[in-house]
Amino acid sequence: MRRDVIIIGAGPAGLCLAQALCRQSWKVALLERQAEAAIAEPAFDGREIALTHASIRLLRELGVWEHIPRDDIAPLRAARVMDGESPHWMTVESDLVGKTQLGSLVPNHRIREAAWRGVQDAPTLDWHPGVRIASVRTTAEHAEVELQDGRRLQASLLIAADSRFSETRRALGIGASQYDFGKSMLVCRLRHEVPHHGVAWEWFGHGQTLAMLPLREHLSSAVLTVPHAEARRLQDLPADDFAAQMRERYADRLGAMELDSSRHVYPLVGVYARRFVGRRFALAGDAAVGMHPVTAHGFNLGLASVERLADMARIARTQGRDLGSDALLARYQRRHRAGSLPLYLATSTVVRVFTDDRAPMRKLRETILRAGQQVMPFRRLLAAQLVDEAPLDAPLPVRLRQGLAQLLPRRA
Ligand SMILES: Cc1cc2nc3c(=O)[nH]c(=O)nc-3n(C[C@H](O)[C@H](O)[C@H](O)COP(=O)(O)OP(=O)(O)OC[C@H]3O[C@@H](n4cnc5c(N)ncnc54)[C@H](O)[C@@H]3O)c2cc1C
Numbered sequence: 001m002r003r004d005v006i007i008i009g010a011g012p013a014g015l016c017l018a019q020a021l022c023r024q025s026w027k028v029a030l031l032e033r034q035a036e037a038a039i040a041e042p043a044f045d046g047r048e049i050a051l052t053h054a055s056i057r058l059l060r061e062l063g064v065w066e067h068i069p070r071d072d073i074a075p076l077r078a079a080r081v082m083d084g085e086s087p088h089w090m091t092v093e094s095d096l097v098g099k100t101q102l103g104s105l106v107p108n109h110r111i112r113e114a115a116w117r118g119v120q121d122a123p124t125l126d127w128h129p130g131v132r133i134a135s136v137r138t139t140a141e142h143a144e145v146e147l148q149d150g151r152r153l154q155a156s157l158l159i160a161a162d163s164r165f166s167e168t169r170r171a172l173g174i175g176a177s178q179y180d181f182g183k184s185m186l187v188c189r190l191r192h193e194v195p196h197h198g199v200a201w202e203w204f205g206h207g208q209t210l211a212m213l214p215l216r217e218h219l220s221s222a223v224l225t226v227p228h229a230e231a232r233r234l235q236d237l238p239a240d241d242f243a244a245q246m247r248e249r250y251a252d253r254l255g256a257m258e259l260d261s262s263r264h265v266y267p268l269v270g271v272y273a274r275r276f277v278g279r280r281f282a283l284a285g286d287a288a289v290g291m292h293p294v295t296a297h298g299f300n301l302g303l304a305s306v307e308r309l310a311d312m313a314r315i316a317r318t319q320g321r322d323l324g325s326d327a328l329l330a331r332y333q334r335r336h337r338a339g340s341l342p343l344y345l346a347t348s349t350v351v352r353v354f355t356d357d358r359a360p361m362r363k364l365r366e367t368i369l370r371a372g373q374q375v376m377p378f379r380r381l382l383a384a385q386l387v388d389e390a391p392l393d394a395p396l397p398v399r400l401r402q403g404l405a406q407l408l409p410r411r412a
Pocket of ligand 1: 008009010011012013014031032033034047048049050051108131133161162163164167168185187266284285286287293296297298299300301302
């Protein structure tokens with residue numbers, strides 16, 4: 001059977017994309033290396049994903065949001081950036097832009113589970129879990145995937161959503177710039193004595209970076225960035241010793257701590273693909289842009305790629321055009337690069353500036369945070385970016401008008 005689209009990778013981006021395309025009645029084959037059980041009932045992986053308002057809107061439109069248990073959604077009211085022992089910090093609050101929250105925190109495994117449930121009723125989905133891909137190729141007429149069991153699938157367009165280390169991207173000759181931050185992130189849930197009041201912390205300490213993401217009143221997700229060996233050592237400590245060390249690392253600001261989940265370690269590597277498209281081929285999710293998690297934009301950008309590809313498919317449908325045409329793919333690439341490159345570069349710069357412990361850099365950080373806290377429009381701009389719900393492909397004047405409206409001071 002000839003499909004319209006083959007998607008490789010049923011992570012959160014691949015599943016949401018499959019759902020978006022099936023809703024437009026495209027015939028989609030979704031190929032996944034893992035067995036169905038790992039996709040249908042994903043295990044807790046320590047990641048708590050901070051979703052922006054635009055991402056939540058899209059998840060609602062895709063019918064994914066309704067499958068996330070309400071108890072697993074935590075409001076994010078404010079975010080505070082701190083540096084070492086400096087008394088100057090910057091806080092971005094949702095009420096700066098007249099909202100009750102900047103975004104929501106949702107466990108990654110709940111997003112994956114909800115995205116899986118979302119595609120269950122898709123009549124045009126052709127699902128292939130537990131497959132091994134032998135080869136991929138594209139010609140002027142079609143894209144073709146051969147599986148190790150000998151089956152061949154053809155479609156007008158092939159999309160790789162197979163992680164930041166995408167094998168499909170490499171097989172089709174698209175390079176990527178990769179930056180190894182030389183550190184790992186250890187993530188887990190901690191109970192703590194002192195309430196967090198819905199405020200997330202990003203604390204750039206010396207030799208380590210600590211984040212605390214508020215889940216329930218005395219429960220947070222701890223995110224600790226340290227050299228890889230140190231992350232592994234902490235992961236293997238007995239639970240009580242680990243909690244005591246975390247209390248010390250967080251300078252007792254949240255009082256006594258207790259480990260409330262398994263611990264997970266992620267090596268930090270940023271990836272930006274040199275191109276997002278090829279002949280009858282496109283990259284989505286982390287396969288296009290694999291962000292450092294510090295600015296919490298990875299999956300939000302993954303959803304942006306879903307929305308932009310869905311928009312491209314809508315044009316193909318309404319104008320009767322070839323879904324894999326060069327012109328449509330070029331349009332997707334243009335939009336997704338314009339929407340992701342500034343964030344990718346800004347995130348890498350933030351990491352470099354805020355993790356450099358030399359004296360001049362510490363001074364620079366203190367100046368940035370002090371100025372940021374005092375310059376209200378700057379903080380409002382940061383908040384406005386998170387709460388902006390506008391479709392990503394709204395015309396620029398519409399987005400500018402909405403952005404400016406958010407920046408104007410609110411009337412009481
Ligand atoms: C600690 C941490 C915290 C994070 N916090 C945030 C946050 O707050 N906000 C945010 O927006 N993002 C965050 N992210 C990023 C977010 O988790 C990722 O952007 C997102 O999971 C990427 O989804 P994906 O579907 O593109 O890729 P993946 O989740 O990597 O899924 C890829 C899928 O492809 C499959 N696959 C791979 N190779 C093949 C193959 N050859 N054949 C078939 N299938 C294949 C895999 O099995 C997998 O199912 C965080 C990441 C980390 C590590």
